Amino acid sequence: MLDQAGEICRRLDAGQRVVAATVVRVVGSAPRAVGSSFVVGSDGTVAGSVSGGCVESDLVERCRGVLDGGPAHVVSYGVGDELGEPGLTCGGTITVLVHDVTALPAGALHQVRRAAEGLDACVLLDAQGRSCTDDPLVTLRTPAAHPLLVVGAGEHAVALTRLAAGCGFAVTVLDQRPLFATKERFPDAYAVVRDWPGRWLAAHPLTASHAVAVLTHDQRVDVPTLTAALASPARYVGAMGSRATHARRVAALRAAGVGPEALARLRSPIGLDLGGSTPQEVALSVLAEVVMARHGATGRPLSTTTTPLHRG
CATH class of the missing domain: 3.40.50.720 (NAD(P)-binding Rossmann-like Domain)
Structure with a gap:
């Protein structure tokens, strides 16, 4: 999520809601690392990626579902076996948290803004995409630019x-x-x-x-x-x-x-x-x-x- 901090802040400042799909686990070979994210604004625009384009179409629909009031959720992608099934072509598996950035508390959003300004930042998220301090699903860190x-x-x-x-x-x-x-x-x-x-x-x-x-x-x-x-x-x-x-x-x-x-x-x-x-x-x-x-x-x-x- 923090890798798209600038895009997130631009959308928030324009009064949009923003949902992010953030990589929280990688097994084997994968195009992007933990913390990489894909964001969708309430105006329908998108930014970022979590793969080489293999799973983004599916994630757009999942992000839209959260924008429409659906819950945050976790989804995993491996090699797609079924024709038309979203999946990776590099042989690895990624686990992605789809969550509403707009719903984060002020302290977590402050960290997003720090990342957008090129400063070091840290956000801990649980499996529901909420900011937490104990037993996080993922710890997102970005060093100073x-x-x-x-x-x-x-x-x-x-x-x-x-x-x-x-x-x-x-x-x-x-x-x-x-x-x-x-x-x-x-x-x-x-x-x-x-x-x-x-x-x-x-x-x-x-x-x-x-x-x-x-x-x-x-x-x-x-x-x-x-x-x-x-x-x-x-x-x-x-x-x-x-x-x-x-x-x-x-x-x-x-x-x-x-x-x-x-x-x-x-x-x-x-x-x-x-x-x-x-x-x-x-x-x-x-x-x-x-x-x-x-x-x-x-x-x-x-x-x-x-x-x-x-x-x-």
């Missing part, structure tokens, strides 16, 4: 911010130019800051949860920004530019006193080798590398790996 600092407010930053925000990152855009660093250009950003990045970073230390993407091509910005970022515990630091730009940047960083161990952390040229060149394709390349680094993954095609597809 992963912070991504995007330095530079050009078109590549616009594309990266939009894509990263859609993937659950709390994006701060940092640029000293008032014409570019505006909320209108970055409506999906958690924050848009107009300041020289080096100065701002001196007052706002990065944490180990941070990823930093430097998308400028100005050494007056790049060198102090990367010097601060590489000295921080940030888990990912990348910088855009050609290989020639990278070589000049590394020389400038060495001259600024950045040591070889810190320089080895710099991912530049930024992103994975996907072959694209448009701002949107570059954004995909950068975000793919950020996600890969966060999970300690390889970036290899899944068709060449033998490890489980869905990590715990």
Whole structure:
């Protein structure tokens, strides 16, 4: 349920009732993890998923039944044996709680709003979809959104911010130019800051949860920004530019006193080798590398790996 917190809050704020179908148990291989949800508003609109589309049609009808006054209930889906029977194709089994989000008490709805704002949140639900404190059917938790600092407010930053925000990152855009660093250009950003990045970073230390993407091509910005970022515990630091730009940047960083161990952390040229060149394709390349680094993954095609597809 908390994975659809933003959608839930938008519907609640519009005066709608909302019913969610939330995965509470997974056995074997399944497309989505515990906590994944599918929501239906009283206006008939839907959002989210609990499978690859295998069981959502059945869940729409179940959610509509709860919207019409039916009780919350639990349903399980495995491999559908009967023709037309809803079921999974991946061989696993999921158990789903269909429940009325609107009926949750204020404390639980406050947690939903925390999740929508990118903050850590926790909700415990029983088998009737009620908030509880003891012996819950499922404990839903969401950590604070992963912070991504995007330095530079050009078109590549616009594309990266939009894509990263859609993937659950709390994006701060940092640029000293008032014409570019505006909320209108970055409506999906958690924050848009107009300041020289080096100065701002001196007052706002990065944490180990941070990823930093430097998308400028100005050494007056790049060198102090990367010097601060590489000295921080940030888990990912990348910088855009050609290989020639990278070589000049590394020389400038060495001259600024950045040591070889810190320089080895710099991912530049930024992103994975996907072959694209448009701002949107570059954004995909950068975000793919950020996600890969966060999970300690390889970036290899899944068709060449033998490890489980869905990590715990």
